[in-house]
Amino acid sequence: MRQTPPSGDNHVRTTDAFFGRVWSLAATVPRGKVTTYGAIARALGSPGAARTVGWAMRATPAESSVPCHRVVKMTGELSPEETFGGPGVQRSLLESEGVTFDAQGCVDMKHHLWIPA
DNA sequence: GCCGTGACGATTC
DNA sequence: CGAATCGCCACGG
Numbered sequence A: 001m002r003q004t005p006p007s008g009d010n011h012v013r014t015t016d017a018f019f020g021r022v023w024s025l026a027a028t029v030p031r032g033k034v035t036t037y038g039a040i041a042r043a044l045g046s047p048g049a050a051r052t053v054g055w056a057m058r059a060t061p062a063e064s065s066v067p068c069h070r071v072v073k074m075t076g077e078l079s080p081e082e083t084f085g086g087p088g089v090q091r092s093l094l095e096s097e098g099v100t101f102d103a104q105g106c107v108d109m110k111h112h113l114w115i116p117a
Numbered sequence B: 001g002c003c004g005t006g007a008c009g010a011t012t013c
Numbered sequence C: 001c002g003a004a005t006c007g008c009c010a011c012g013g
Helices: A018-026 A037-044 A050-058 A089-095
Strands: none
Touching: A018 A037, A018 A050, A037 A050
16 A cells, blocks of 8 residues: 555655555565565665664554564564563564574574565 | 654764 | 664654
8 A cells, every 4th residue: 555656766755654664565575584674764765764664663563464573683683572572472473484593593684684675 | 843762773992 | 792872764742
């Protein structure tokens, strides 16, 4: 919905449906892959709005079909488990999708990092 | 229209 | 390499 024409025009108002745009883009992340806040913000036309993207994720209602668990930091670090409702919750979801983690407990970005066109 | 806030990012110490 | 700081942008009050 409201999917802006892919004709390479992301100049839409960053305000208004920024949240919705983030959710829509996050929903395009293929299963078994993860993306970063900065990547989404960049795809939206605001490379510096990584924080705002994370904010939208936090505001994402659980009933939403948005796989916010597939969105991680650029470093591969996951979001605060407590924010997800419990420790290891996000990690379990990602593992369930086939995502692997390194000894640091971070997502293997070099193999699962996916950036929206 | 200004201030504060925040699931980030990159740089500096 | 780890911690701390500044900068970024959007939203709420």
